[in-house]
Amino acid sequence: MPRIxxxxxxxxxxxVALGLGRxxxxxxxxxxxxFHLFQPLLYQVATGGLSPANIAAPLxxxxxxxxxxxxxxxxVRDVDVANRRLTLVDGTIRYDTLVVATGSSHHYFxxxxxEQYAPGLKTIEDATEIRRRVLRAFELAERHDDPAxxxxxxxxxVVGAGPTGVEMAGAISELARHTLRRDFRHINPARARVxxxxxxxxxxxxxxxxxxxxxxxxxxxxxxxxxTGAKVTDISPDAVRVLRDGAESVVPCRTVMWAAGxxxxxxxxVIARGCGIEADRQGRVPVGPDLTVAGHPEIIVxxxxxxxxxxxxxxxxxxxxxxxxxxxxxxxxxxVAMQQGRYVANMIRRRVAGQSPPPPFxxxxxxxxATIGRASAVADLGWIGFSGYPAWLAWLFIHLIYLIxxxxxxxxxxxxxxxxxxxxRSARLITNEPRTEAExxxxxxxxxxxxxxx
Amino acid sequence: MPRIxxxxxxxxxxxVALGLGRxxxxxxxxxxxxFHLFQPLLYQVATGGLSPANIAAPLxxxxxxxxxxxxxxxxVRDVDVANRRLTLVDGTIRYDTLVVATGSSHHYFxxxxxEQYAPGLKTIEDATEIRRRVLRAFELAERHDDPAxxxxxxxxxVVGAGPTGVEMAGAISELARHTLRRDFRHINPARARVxxxxxxxxxxxxxxxxxxxxxxxxxxxxxxxxxTGAKVTDISPDAVRVLRDGAESVVPCRTVMWAAGxxxxxxxxVIARGCGIEADRQGRVPVGPDLTVAGHPEIIVxxxxxxxxxxxxxxxxxxxxxxxxxxxxxxxxxxVAMQQGRYVANMIRRRVAGQSPPPPFxxxxxxxxATIGRASAVADLGWIGFSGYPAWLAWLFIHLIYLIxxxxxxxxxxxxxxxxxxxxRSARLITNEPRTEAExxxxxxxxxxxxxxx
Numbered sequence: 070m071p072r073i074x075x076x077x078x079x080x081x082x083x084x085v086a087l088g089l090g091r092x093x094x095x096x097x098x099x100x101x102x103x104f105h106l107f108q109p110l111l112y113q114v115a116t117g118g119l120s121p122a123n124i125a126a127p128l129x130x131x132x133x134x135x136x137x138x139x140x141x142x143x144x145v146r147d148v149d150v151a152n153r154r155l156t157l158v159d160g161t162i163r164y165d166t167l168v169v170a171t172g173s174s175h176h177y178f179x180x181x182x183x184e185q186y187a188p189g190l191k192t193i194e195d196a197t198e199i200r201r202r203v204l205r206a207f208e209l210a211e212r213h214d215d216p217a218x219x220x221x222x223x224x225x226x227v228v229g230a231g232p233t234g235v236e237m238a239g240a241i242s243e244l245a246r247h248t249l250r251r252d253f254r255h256i257n258p259a260r261a262r263v264x265x266x267x268x269x270x271x272x273x274x275x276x277x278x279x280x281x282x283x284x285x286x287x288x289x290x291x292x293x294x295x296x297t298g299a300k301v302t303d304i305s306p307d308a309v310r311v312l313r314d315g316a317e318s319v320v321p322c323r324t325v326m327w328a329a330g331x332x333x334x335x336x337x338x339v340i341a342r343g344c345g346i347e348a349d350r351q352g353r354v355p356v357g358p359d360l361t362v363a364g365h366p367e368i369i370v371x372x373x374x375x376x377x378x379x380x381x382x383x384x385x386x387x388x389x390x391x392x393x394x395x396x397x398x399x400x401x402x403x404x405v406a407m408q409q410g411r412y413v414a415n416m417i418r419r420r421v422a423g424q425s426p427p428p429p430f431x432x433x434x435x436x437x438x439a440t441i442g443r444a445s446a447v448a449d450l451g452w453i454g455f456s457g458y459p460a461w462l463a464w465l466f467i468h469l470i471y472l473i474x475x476x477x478x479x480x481x482x483x484x485x486x487x488x489x490x491x492x493x494r495s496a497r498l499i500t501n502e503p504r505t506e507a508e509x510x511x512x513x514x515x516x517x518x519x520x521x522x523x
Numbered sequence: 524m525p526r527i528x529x530x531x532x533x534x535x536x537x538x539v540a541l542g543l544g545r546x547x548x549x550x551x552x553x554x555x556x557x558f559h560l561f562q563p564l565l566y567q568v569a570t571g572g573l574s575p576a577n578i579a580a581p582l583x584x585x586x587x588x589x590x591x592x593x594x595x596x597x598x599v600r601d602v603d604v605a606n607r608r609l610t611l612v613d614g615t616i617r618y619d620t621l622v623v624a625t626g627s628s629h630h631y632f633x634x635x636x637x638e639q640y641a642p643g644l645k646t647i648e649d650a651t652e653i654r655r656r657v658l659r660a661f662e663l664a665e666r667h668d669d670p671a672x673x674x675x676x677x678x679x680x681v682v683g684a685g686p687t688g689v690e691m692a693g694a695i696s697e698l699a700r701h702t703l704r705r706d707f708r709h710i711n712p713a714r715a716r717v718x719x720x721x722x723x724x725x726x727x728x729x730x731x732x733x734x735x736x737x738x739x740x741x742x743x744x745x746x747x748x749x750x751t752g753a754k755v756t757d758i759s760p761d762a763v764r765v766l767r768d769g770a771e772s773v774v775p776c777r778t779v780m781w782a783a784g785x786x787x788x789x790x791x792x793v794i795a796r797g798c799g800i801e802a803d804r805q806g807r808v809p810v811g812p813d814l815t816v817a818g819h820p821e822i823i824v825x826x827x828x829x830x831x832x833x834x835x836x837x838x839x840x841x842x843x844x845x846x847x848x849x850x851x852x853x854x855x856x857x858x859v860a861m862q863q864g865r866y867v868a869n870m871i872r873r874r875v876a877g878q879s880p881p882p883p884f885x886x887x888x889x890x891x892x893a894t895i896g897r898a899s900a901v902a903d904l905g906w907i908g909f910s911g912y913p914a915w916l917a918w919l920f921i922h923l924i925y926l927i928x929x930x931x932x933x934x935x936x937x938x939x940x941x942x943x944x945x946x947x948r949s950a951r952l953i954t955n956e957p958r959t960e961a962e963x964x965x966x967x968x969x970x971x972x973x974x975x976x977x
Binding site (some may be wrong): 102103104121122123126127129130133140142143159194197204211212249251252253255476477479483487491495496497498499500501 | 579658930945953955
């Protein structure tokens with residue numbers, strides 16, 4: 070029986086595995102983690118609205134009924150394309166068909182030292198770390214006497230105004246203005262400053278301009294300060310430097326979140342090198358219209374790790390009929406990964422059945438959405454854009470539908486209803502503090518004044 | 524206004540704070556963590572049944588409506604009894620009345636090196652660490668070829684058969700035999716060996732013997748191996764040595780949990796020294812019948828940190844009328860802490876109102892309970908003992924009632940119902956892996972064979 074090895078249990082890889090349950094193949098899904106993570110809701114874990122387990126599901130549990138499928142907790146280091154073998158940290162594994170879908174992580178534009186001050190949001194640990202930093206900043210501010218220091222502690226900077234950045238900024242502002250409103254005695258959490266920094270000229274650049282403007286208004290209404298056309302030039306433990314309109318400003322702050330650049334997982338370059346091709350600038354593997362690597366029909370790369378050129382259908386429609394639409398690579402979003410996963414499962418099923426290959430992969434863009442806060446969102450479906458309460462309901466509905474596992478849907482729905490009516494966020498726990506005197510290392514350089522005189 | 528400083532936001536400290544909401548005092552509650560934790564359910568987090576946030580509630584949120592109360596995230600280092608001042612890691616704080624309730628942690632009987640191999644279960648991080656170790660052991664076993672190594676990985680040892688140990692052992696056995704039953708392809712999780720080691724001659728020593736025997740039978744029915752009259756003589760990365768019936772056996776195993784000795788928090792000795800008295804052998808502070816330290820009516824110690832001598836009412840009743848019952852210190856359980864907290868709040872209210880002090884504290888023992896597994900528990904109410912399904916329902920009911928915050932009750936009830944009917948445990952996430960090659964340091968000395976030849 071042919072052995073299909075899938076590396077990565079995200080949206081792309083999981084959908085391949087699920088699509089091969091009844092196929093006459095042996096499937097091995099390899100992931101470093103034992104669970105599938107619903108990344109689009111990670112920002113809600115980072116702001117205390119949901120628990121990690123609400124948006125994660127054990128891979129074994131998702132695939133337990135597929136007797137032809139095994140899940141393997143492991144980490145891939147190298148590929149031997151000639152002999153069709155993967156080298157793991159602790160062993161090797163042979164494949165007939167290899168599907169690589171290890172996604173992406175953050176990219177700090179050549180400044181990896183910024184990561185310690187400005188964590189990104191890709192894993193459960195990222196989310197609980199950001200939650201810890203945000204909540205801890207309020208706690209430290211409550212203990213301080215120095216107004217400048219308090220202001221710095223109560224300044225939260227989000228870099229990048231794509232959907233994740235917009236959602237984080239909105240959620241932090243709501244946390245400060247509503248959830249924590251009555252929790253402190255010496256500070257007013259509502260005075261917290263949330264600054265959203267975007268390099269292009271508007272928030273949510275992939276959306277139509279009218280919706281960007283709506284999102285911008287909603288953010289400001291929530292108390293978020295939006296700086297567009299602004300570029301971060303430096304991040305240090307207690308400040309962010311921003312270049313805007315030709316002038317550089319220094320924003321004293323202690324909590325920064327990174328929602329800007331993404332880079333492909335390092336496995337991309339390894340695969341590309343193994344196949345004798347070159348990864349693109351972000352480290353993604355270029356693949357053909359059937360998502361296989363040129364000259365290697367047995368190697369398939371999908372999800373954020375793949376660089377797929379495809380003229381966007383909406384662009385096609387609006388371009389003159391006789392001018393070829395300019396090819397653009399597909400965005401690194403969940404719907405692309407899911408559709409590619411299903412496409413690849415179908416392609417493998419057809420290969421096994423000896424049928425002709427399917428037509429080239431076409432991404433059907435059903436639109437993009439982002440929530441900005443309570444009962445506020447924008448949705449761009451391509452043929453129509455809308456915002457406000459209807460968009461928010463649509464956002465809720467879509468996210469619940471795609472959330473894997475029935476029970477998670479119920480629990481998340483319950484939690485959302487609760488959070489909505491009470492404005493509470495019950496998962497705001499500060500966990501995994503460094504073991505030593507916690508106050509000393511929230512940030513390097515943090516120094517604490519004595520508490521208010523007793 | 525007199526300033527009441529409470530150190531510790533567990534059952535004892537929180538109940539003092541909650542009882543002083545309408546009193547004419549300034550209340551400061553100091554805790555190292557920003558949440559109150561419902562420790563009796565921690566074992567369910569450790570076995571993937573509940574999420575951390577289900578059994579924790581932010582202290583600020585619990586006390587937000589008490590305008591006379593402030594919560595302070597901090598760690599107490601020392602006390603200056605003469606000047607009524609506490610030294611924190613980062614400042615000092617003055618008190619008029621001091622309530623110390625910092626609880627207990629694990630005690631390894633002079634072998635602190637065992638802690639790394641056999642973590643206890645007191646904090647959220649303990650629980651997620653045990654969850655990680657247990658789940659990871661199954662994952663590693665799935666990857667191994669060597670039968671001896673697989674057996675060692677699938678052996679789980681719980682040291683101590685008090686309620687926590689019994690509950691842990693039962694939950695791990697259920698996890699292996701039911702939840703994970705169909706999750707693996709190379710191992711049979713149901714073959715896992717769960718060994719419960721107890722030094723005395725029966726499990727649940729504080730319960731009446733008939734119930735201990737029922738619990739023992741239920742445990743064996745669940746597949747737990749029970750060794751009573753057994754003493755752990757050594758714990759190493761890959762084995763536990765046990766002395767039983769005069770003979771020493773070596774149990775090869777990779778996952779050990781500690782539910783045996785507890786020691787008072789280090790603050791106990793600091794307080795005792797400050798007051799010029801001596802802490803008891805476990806580091807607890809001896810207090811009088813009104814829970815204050817002798818000669819220091821302004822210093823109150825409660826909860827697991829206090830050594831309170833009190834003849835148990837049930838012993839009193841059964842002892843001959845003219846023989847004084849032998850005094851025993853109160854057990855370190857949640858009901859004692861809660862009753863003491865309420866007693867102290869009342870005492871302080873009476874002091875402030877200039878009323879006479881309340882009568883000495885008497886612990887009203889309403890009984891003890893422990894769950895052994897699905898629909899199985901034992902309950903000893905003093906005047907009656909029962910077991911099986913009724914005890915399990917009583918256990919569920921009591922734990923839901925005492926779980927703080929309405930929303931947690933709903934979520935936990937929902938999760939329990941789900942777990943009961945599906946035998947699933949959805950929170951079984953392996954998180955916070957050490958950053959480097961995960962396989963290498965599950966345990967020092969772990970070495971992994973290549974996966975089954977592909």
